[in-house]
Amino acid sequence: MPVKSFVPFAQLRRQPTIVVDSTANGAALVLAHWRGAPTPPALRDDTSAGSVLRALHAPATPGLTAAAVTANHFDVDGFVGVWSLLHPALALRHEPLLRLVATLGDFRELDLTDPLADEALKLVCWLNAEEKARFYEPFGAPARRRREDEASAEKFAWFLPAFGAVLENPETGRAAWEPEYARVQQAQLVMQSPATHIRRYPEIGLVVVETPEPLPYYALFGPTAGFDMVLSLYDGQRYEFEYKYTTWIDLESRATLPRLPLQELAARLNHQETAPERWTFDGITDTGPLLRLGGHSLSKVQRYADPDQRPIYASSISPHELEAEVVAFFRARYAGLVPRKRWTWADIRAAGEPRG
Incomplete structure (x- = not known):
């Protein structure tokens, strides 16, 4: 599979491009769970990242050879999908964890019985914390008089090279993820209490x-x-x-x-x-x-x-x-x-x- 790179959404039609967690005319391939998105039936999944991971197991998928990848917004699920296309070997090595991260990010469902649940929570909390500290909160672009599809490209540019290290060793991101992680842990105790x-x-x-x-x-x-x-x-x-x-x-x-x-x-x-x-x-x-x-x-x-x-x-x-x-x-x-x-x-x- 050719090496891929992220391009801002506005550059979609400049070259064959895979669209993740979004939909757009002119895409070489759409991998999204959005209602009505033209994701190939064999690749449909609950999360857009899940569809990407399915595609990585099916390298003959038409359009998957496109070298450009984009999304029209930044969120946990979409980011995991984009990152996985850019780092396919590492993504497949961590597939169960990445699936949990995408599910937690989009549906906010954390299965505490899963042995990877704690690690998934740390990664999502890291993504949330760094996003707010370095950029702006989710859905915050309009308040800054910016379009999300344009502003989110800056988030991808920072997170794409940084995520792999935290995925392999979440402790490297502890300073960022620990406050929200501790808050959620305390809340889980309440949820499990009488x-x-x-x-x-x-x-x-x-x-x-x-x-x-x-x-x-x-x-x-x-x-x-x-x-x-x-x-x-x-x-x-x-x-x-x-x-x-x-x-x-x-x-x-x-x-x-x-x-x-x-x-x-x-x-x-x-x-x-x-x-x-x-x-x-x-x-x-x-x-x-x-x-x-x-x-x-x-x-x-x-x-x-x-x-x-x-x-x-x-x-x-x-x-x-x-x-x-x-x-x-x-x-x-x-x-x-x-x-x-x-x-x-x-x-x-x-x-x-x-x-x-």
């Missing part, structure tokens, strides 16, 4: 996490693998509901139910709510739509950040009543819908149309 209660509703794909205080996603979403919606119930009648990123992409490992618009559920809650704030919601095409009691509109940066890094307001609705309302809404609206793969956005919008 103070936390988890209830699952597999027929609608919902996990209810009842825990005292908002926690980092890497701890909060750990027990939610295989589910697509999370209702978090915190002390003081503070709540958030979230559609996970697993329903924004084309998940390969299992079928899913489509996202439903949240305005009807928000209206029901607002009818009951006596607190001064109102229930607000994000659209179904957001990467992780939230339903929450809003004091003010959250920016995309705030919505992507951990729950313990944004304000969460007290509701007048009891936890039992809220859980019952959410479960009843989705049970009624999902009745008759069959989980499947390859939902298009048109399919999802049609599924969310009012019935009657």
Whole structure:
């Protein structure tokens, strides 16, 4: 396989180019889990990095000989995919770990029973810390009046030559990863303690996490693998509901139910709510739509950040009543819908149309 190099997204059409964790006309090959992306069927995977690793096992894949690689944004999954194409031998040597890193980065699901989980967490925390310290936080480019596809090229330029050393020996990056790592470790203790209660509703794909205080996603979403919606119930009648990123992409490992618009559920809650704030919601095409009691509109940066890094307001609705309302809404609206793969956005919008 020819040696490859990263090029900024704007240079896509200057030479045959592989596009990772993005989609674009004119690509020699697309390796992405984005909904509707033209990833070859044999290479489809839950993560874009997973598709790249599948491609490395299939060197005859058309387009894989292209010498240029690009992505239109920087995140953990996309970066791991780009890096793997540039360092195929090292990537295949660390394939199980890199798959965990990509899954944790995108879905925030950390399987503590996996022997590589601790190492994956350190690598993701290192990527997060260095990204924020040296550049800007995820989704922060517009606030700096920059386009993400342009600004992210600077991140790739720094991380691509630096990542291999930390992958081979995470201790070399301890100064960067340790603060977030320690925070997540402490949160995992809370998640495993008697103070936390988890209830699952597999027929609608919902996990209810009842825990005292908002926690980092890497701890909060750990027990939610295989589910697509999370209702978090915190002390003081503070709540958030979230559609996970697993329903924004084309998940390969299992079928899913489509996202439903949240305005009807928000209206029901607002009818009951006596607190001064109102229930607000994000659209179904957001990467992780939230339903929450809003004091003010959250920016995309705030919505992507951990729950313990944004304000969460007290509701007048009891936890039992809220859980019952959410479960009843989705049970009624999902009745008759069959989980499947390859939902298009048109399919999802049609599924969310009012019935009657």
